[in-house]
Amino acid sequence: MSEPLDTVVAIETPEHIVFHYRVAGPARRAFAHALDLLVCYGAVTLLSVLVFLVVAGTAFETGNIGSTAKAATGLVLVTLFAAQWLYFLVWEGATGRSPGKMAFGLRVVTTSGRPIGWRAAALRNLLRAADLLPIGYVVGLVSMTLSSRFQRLGDLVAGTMVVAPERARAARPLVLTPPAHPRELAMLPSHPSLDPEERAAIELFLRRRHTLGVARERELAEMIARPLGERLGVSHEDPSRLLALVYDRAVNTGREEAPRSWRPQPLAGDRGGAR
Amino acid sequence: MSLASTLTEKAFVERRRAEWEELDALTRAAASKGLRRLDTESIVRLPPLYRSVCADLAAAQAARYSAPLVDYLRGLTAAAHGVVYGPHAATREDRDRARLRHAWLVAFPRAVRRRKPEMLLATALFFVPLALGLALASRDPAFAFRVVPEAMLRPLAEAYAKGFEGGREAGEGALMAGFYVYNNVGIALRCFALGLFGGIGSAFYLVQNGLSIGAILGYVASQGAGANVGSFIVGHGSLELGAIVLAGGSGLSLGWSFVAPGDLPRLVSLQRRAREVLVIVGGASVMLLMAAAIEAFWSASSVASEVKLVVGATLFVLVLAYILLAGRSDDDAGDVPSKEEARR
Numbered sequence: 001m002s003e004p005l006d007t008v009v010a011i012e013t014p015e016h017i018v019f020h021y022r023v024a025g026p027a028r029r030a031f032a033h034a035l036d037l038l039v040c041y042g043a044v045t046l047l048s049v050l051v052f053l054v055v056a057g058t059a060f061e062t063g064n065i066g067s068t069a070k071a072a073t074g075l076v077l078v079t080l081f082a083a084q085w086l087y088f089l090v091w092e093g094a095t096g097r098s099p100g101k102m103a104f105g106l107r108v109v110t111t112s113g114r115p116i117g118w119r120a121a122a123l124r125n126l127l128r129a130a131d132l133l134p135i136g137y138v139v140g141l142v143s144m145t146l147s148s149r150f151q152r153l154g155d156l157v158a159g160t161m162v163v164a165p166e167r168a169r170a171a172r173p174l175v176l177t178p179p180a181h182p183r184e185l186a187m188l189p190s191h192p193s194l195d196p197e198e199r200a201a202i203e204l205f206l207r208r209r210h211t212l213g214v215a216r217e218r219e220l221a222e223m224i225a226r227p228l229g230e231r232l233g234v235s236h237e238d239p240s241r242l243l244a245l246v247y248d249r250a251v252n253t254g255r256e257e258a259p260r261s262w263r264p265q266p267l268a269g270d271r272g273g274a275r
Numbered sequence: 276m277s278l279a280s281t282l283t284e285k286a287f288v289e290r291r292r293a294e295w296e297e298l299d300a301l302t303r304a305a306a307s308k309g310l311r312r313l314d315t316e317s318i319v320r321l322p323p324l325y326r327s328v329c330a331d332l333a334a335a336q337a338a339r340y341s342a343p344l345v346d347y348l349r350g351l352t353a354a355a356h357g358v359v360y361g362p363h364a365a366t367r368e369d370r371d372r373a374r375l376r377h378a379w380l381v382a383f384p385r386a387v388r389r390r391k392p393e394m395l396l397a398t399a400l401f402f403v404p405l406a407l408g409l410a411l412a413s414r415d416p417a418f419a420f421r422v423v424p425e426a427m428l429r430p431l432a433e434a435y436a437k438g439f440e441g442g443r444e445a446g447e448g449a450l451m452a453g454f455y456v457y458n459n460v461g462i463a464l465r466c467f468a469l470g471l472f473g474g475i476g477s478a479f480y481l482v483q484n485g486l487s488i489g490a491i492l493g494y495v496a497s498q499g500a501g502a503n504v505g506s507f508i509v510g511h512g513s514l515e516l517g518a519i520v521l522a523g524g525s526g527l528s529l530g531w532s533f534v535a536p537g538d539l540p541r542l543v544s545l546q547r548r549a550r551e552v553l554v555i556v557g558g559a560s561v562m563l564l565m566a567a568a569i570e571a572f573w574s575a576s577s578v579a580s581e582v583k584l585v586v587g588a589t590l591f592v593l594v595l596a597y598i599l600l601a602g603r604s605d606d607d608a609g610d611v612p613s614k615e616e617a618r619r
Contacts, residue, residue: 013356015329019349067446074453081457085464113353114360123549126556129468130476153471156542157529157549165357166350174341196339203341251341252283 009149009161011113021113021163023150024106026141029162036100040087048076088128093121101162111149111159120158127154174206176248184245187234194250198228202247209240284340291331295348298324298355305358325355381602383558386551387521388599390528397524400481401516408489412497419494423487428494435500435507439577448571455567459515460560463522467556470526471545473534477526484519506580509587510573513594514566518559525552525559562594 008020051072058068091098096115097107108116108124116124131140131152140152149161180188194202202224209217217240225239228246236242282290301317301324310318332348387394412419419428462484469476495504529548536544574583 011353011356013329013352013360015326017329017332017352019332019353019356021353067444070446071449074449074451077450077453077457081460084461107357109357113356115357119550119553122557123553126464127468127471127549129465130471133469157471157545159546165353166346199339200342207343252285 006148007150009111009113009163013113021109021161021165024104024162024164025150026144028104028106028164029150030137032098032100032104032106034100035103036088036098039099040083044076044079044083047079048072051075085125088125089122092116092125093118105164105166106162107165108160108162111161116158116160120160123158124154124160127157130154174203174244174247174251176244180245180248184236184241188245188249189232189234190249192232192246192250194246198224199247199250202243206240206244206247282338284338284344287331287335287338287340288344294324294327295331295351298328299351302351302354302358306354310358321355322359325352325359328352328355378554378557382554384598384601385603386554387524387558388603390524390552390555393528393531394521394524397477397481397520397527400478400527401485401520401523404482404485405489405492408486408491409493409496410489412490412493413501414493414497416494416497419490419497422490423494428491431491432495432498432500435495435503436498438500438503439507439575439580448575451575452567452571455570456564459519459567460563463519463559463563464556466519467522467526467529467552467559470523470528470530471533472530474527474530477523477530480526481520481523488516502580506583506587507574510583510590511566511570512587513591514562515570517594517598518562518566521555521559521562525555528552 007023007025009023010018010020012018052069055068055072088098092108093116095102096109101107108121110116110120128140131137131143131154133139137152140154143153143156144150147156149155151161155161205220205224209221212220218238221239221243225236225242229235229239229242232246234242234246236245297320301313301321304317305313305321313321328348329352332345332352335345335348408419408422412422462480466477466480466484469480492504492508495501529545529552532544532548533541539547573586
C-alpha cells in the first residue's frame with residue numbers, strides 16, 4: 001500500500017485499527033463558513049424584519065410605537081450576539097458540525113479522531129476572535145498553512161481538526177464477464193503472483209476501463225499486460241481480457257471456508273445462520 | 276505470504292455483509308437521531324458489532340482484498356468509531372445538574388483563585404488606568420475628549436445630569452439590556468480570546484477599557500453629575516467590571532502559559548490552560564448577563580440613590596466573598612479531574 005498523502009491523518013482506535021481521515025483544507029472550510037454566515041445572519045435579518053413588522057402592526061392599532069420598537073431592537077441585538085458567539089458553539093457542541101459544515105460534508109473531531117465535546121467546541125469558537133484578526137481570518141489562514149492538520153489557532157488550542165469523512169458505499173466486487181472459457185483457464189497459472197501494487201493498479205484499471213475509448217483501453221492495458229504476460233507465461237489477443245483473467249484468478253484463488261483461527265470468538269447474539 | 280490460505284474476497288464479503296449492513300444502519304440511525312433515542316437492543320448490539328467490523332477491516336487489510344472493499348470497511352469503522360467513542364459518556368455527566376452546581380459553587384471561584392497572579396495583574400491593568408482616567412478627566416475635561424469622542428461624551432453627561440427621577444421605561448430598558456449583552460459580553464469574550472497572543476490582546480483591552488471608563492466617569496463628574504453616575508454604576512459595577520477583569524485575567528493566563536510553559540511543550544501547556552480557564556470565561560459571561568439585567572432595569576430606575584448605594588455595596592461584598600470564599604472548604608481535597616482531563 002502506498003503512503004497516504006499528507007492531507008490524510010491516521011487515527012488508531014483502541015482496537016488497534018488504523019483508519020484515515022482526510023483533513024479539510026482552507027478552501028472547503030471557507031465555503032462552509034460562507035454558507036454558515038449566510039444561514040446565521042439570514043436568520044437574524046429575517047427575525048428582525050418579522051419583529052419589526054409585528055411592532056409596526058401593533059403600533060398601528062395602539063398608536064404607541066416608541067416603547068415596543070425599542071424593546072424589539074433589544075431583542076435583535078441579543079440575536080446578533082447569539083449569531084456572533086453562540087451559533088457555531090451550540091451547533092458544534094451538540095452535533096460536531098455547523099449547518100455549513102454539514103452541507104460541505106465536514107465534521108469537527110479531536111486530533112485523536114473522537115467527536116468533540118462542549119468544551120472543545122466552546123474553545124475553538126471563542127478563539128475564532130483571534131483567528132479573525134486582522135481581517136478575514138488572516139491569522140487563522142497563516143496558522144492553517146503552518147500546522148500539519150490545517151488547524152487554525154482555535155483548533156490548535158482546543159485540540160480539534162476539521163475533517164471530511166467519506167462513507168464509501170460497498171463497491172460491487174469485480175465479476176469476470178463473460179465467464180472464463182476452459183481454454184483460458186487452462187493457460188492461467190494456478191497461483192499468479194501479483195504484488196499488492198500490481199493488483200491495485202489492475203483493479204483500478206478494470207473498474208475504470210468502461211470510461212475509456214476502445215483504442216485507449218487497449219493501449220493502457222497493453223502497457224501492463226505485456227510484461228505481466230511474459231512473466232507469467234500467458235498470452236491473449238485482448239490485453240484487457242488478459243488482465244481481467246489474471247486478476248480474477250489472483251483474487252479468487254484461496255479458500256471458500258475460513259480457517260479455524262480466523263474468528264476466535266463468536267459474536268454474542270450472532271445469528272450464525274450463514275455457517 | 277501465501278494468498279492461497281486466506282478466505283477469498285467473495286466468500287468473505289458474502290459471509291460478513293449482513294453484519295456490515297447492520298452496523299451501517301445503526302451508525303446512520305445514531306448519527307441522525309442521536310444515540311440516546313436508539314432502543315436498548317440496538318445500543319447493546321453496537322459495541323460487539325463495531326469490534327467485529329474492526330476485526331474484518333484488519334483481516335481485509337492483511338489479506339489484501341480489493342481497495343474498494345477496504346475503503347468501505349474503513350469508512351464504516353470510522354463512522355462507527357465516532358458513535359462508539361462519542362462524547363456521550365462525558366456529556367452525560369456534564370448535563371447532570373449536580374455538575375452544573377459544582378461548576379458554579381466550586382469550580383469557577385476555585386479556578387479564579389488558582390490563577391491569582393494573573394487575576395491581580397488584570398485588576399491592576401484595569402483599575403490603575405481607570406483611576407488615572409478618572410483623576411485626569413475630572414481635573415481637565417479636555418483629557419476625556421482625547422480618550423472618548425466628544426460627540427459621545429456630551430449627551431452622556433447631559434443624560435446623567437438629568438438624574439433618574441423619570442426612571443427608565445420598560446422598552447428603553449429592554450433595548451439597553453440587549454445592547455449590554457451584545458456589547459459587554461462581546462468585549463469580555465474578545466478580551467479573553469486575544470490573550471492568546473502572549474496576553475497582549477487582553478492587556479490592551481483591559482487598559483483601554485479601564486482608561487475610557489475612567490475618562491467617562493471623570494468627565495461626567497466634572498460636569499456636575501458625579502453623584503448621579505456614581506449611583507448608576509454602583510449597582511452593576513461589581514459584576515460588570517469584575518467580569519471584565521476575570522475575562523482579561525483568563526486571557527493573560529492563556530497567553531502566559533504559552534510564553535512560560537514550564538516542563539510542557541508550548542502547545543500542550545496552552546491546551547491545558549485553555550481548558551482550565553474556560554470555566555472562568557463562562558462564569559464571567561454569566562456575571563455579565565446578570566449585570567446587563569441590573570444595569571438596564573435597576574441602575575437607571577427612579578429608586579432613591581441611597582437604596583442603590585446600599586444594594587450596590589451589598590452586591591460588591593457578595594461578589595467578592597463569592598470569588599474569594601466559595602468552594603474553599605474542600606480546596607485541599609484537590610480537584611477531581613473531569614472525565615475529559617483524566618483521559619488526556
